Amino acid sequence: MTLRYENVSFTYPGAKAGIFDISLEIGKGELLAIIGASGSGKSTILKLLAGFVSPDRGRIVIDEKDVSALSPEARRLGVVFQNYALFPHMRLWENVAYPLKVRGVSKTERRNCAVEMLDRVGMKSRADDLPAALSGGQQQRVALARALVFEPQGLLLDEPLSALDASLRVEMRDEILRVQRASGIATLLVTHDQEEALSIADKIAVMRDGRLIQLGTPRELYETPADAYVAGFVGQSNLWPGMIRADGVVETGIGSLACDTRGHKPGDAVTVFIRPERIVPSFDGAQQSADAGRAGGYFSGSVAADRYLGPIRRIDLNVQGGLIRLETHLRDAVTSVHVPADAIRLLPAN
């Protein structure tokens, strides 16, 4: 079953905030993540699909049926809320069985189904507990079981990991992906955590000010961002204002850089983009720089910040005319770097 937004617009009454002309499709078994800063409209996208608000324009289509005017209970979508929203007065099995209860399934049958579903998320032994007795991660599992027990047409995850500790987040991320893949269900994930989106989504949509900026696979978004905003939002990046000086050469604040300038002509303003991990530490850089010149992509400078992140270090290197950010697994002191021409991408100027 597919979930689809067709040119959907919505603004909150009495406010300018909302979403504008959004078209998206989530195929069967696909996981689409919506990312964006606070107020970008990502939660509104989920509310529209869940049926909590109705679009001003456009259509919400589930399995080729227009559901724009349907209430949430008629849409058959499983939703995992940010705070899980497990009913505190019901035992875990009753929580999971609730969708079956409202569908008229007998008590014995719904208890069996609920326990089986709890087993799938590793919570069978706690079936008779109340939600208050569970940790955040355990509540998350139960919420996931409850959202899937009635075989919904789609699964909606609203910042499902934001309330968890960092260590548990990775574990639950994998768990969600495992259950989602096993169910083969179209899934919409709303998150502000770009790492979470990159790690589990098949496709990612980046939102800004209620508009869809870019839609693509995690790799596309990371490697070929549409603009400087996406490049800056998804992962770490070096972004330098520049101007095409000649074919194959771009002039930036830190100096001239060799790169592929196809699609641009001399004099064009651009934003030069390169990921920090593509910058190469150069331990004989001073000599190479002297030999090759700055246009050769060699830079020396002083370390402005050296952050130890466990497997890697993130270093800010002050060079003449700007700052270069690089990531390296090396433990040696870094004062010179090489900016490879093939790692540079040119993005539209801001």
Place this chain on the structure above:
Amino acid sequence: MPIVAIAYFLFLFSPVLLLALGSFGESWSNTLLPTGFTWRWYEEVAADPSFRRAFVTSLQIVGITCALNVLIGLPLAYAIQVGAKGGMRFAARLVTLLPVAVPDLVLAFGFILVFSSDQLPWLGSFWLLAAGHLVLTLPYTVTALVADMEQLRLDEYEHAAATLGAPFLARIRDIVFPLLSPSLVSSMLTVAALSIGEFQLSNLIAGFLSRPYPVVLLQAFYGATGFACAATIVLLLLATLASLASSLTSRLSKTKKEAAA
């Protein structure tokens, strides 16, 4: 500090203590404390037909006021919580709180003006008294329920239930009522405590046969002191019981809210 606290406690409770002593005292005139011991005053209160009728009337008024508070207060609080936004929400809260701000006397005069007319000649009736108690107590119910609905994050649970396929009535039955029941019970006990002790409005709008207990109690003070003390202690006991029960259920409700948070 403990001395100040003890002094304040004595100041608050000495009238109650004196009433209790007076209700068991055989005689109390021209002495600091009553003399002798007797159950007679309580027996006389229990045997007095006007007090018996007033006691029953008070219990009936309390019961009806509580029932009306549930029937009107709960949907009103729900509508404010779910439906009213921004200025409308503020206006709705203001209107429901207005009876608390307006002195009882003003309300009573309003009732007298409106319900002594030929078109609405209901002044002195039992049901008008119940309506008066409802007007006075409804703000407490609505305010308490709206606050509890917010604290319980009821809207989130309702959203969750809706996505799971529960229609409106099922959500009310399975989610709203069970989660709100301790708050509702606590609110009703508060309403009962308020209604039992209400005097100002009742004194002005109650008819001779529909006088509640506090109104009849006033007359007791024109007679024997021991009788008046015993009659007051009966009222005090009822109000204290309601308040205690309200506090207990309020604690239970708080535990539930903490579990929900």
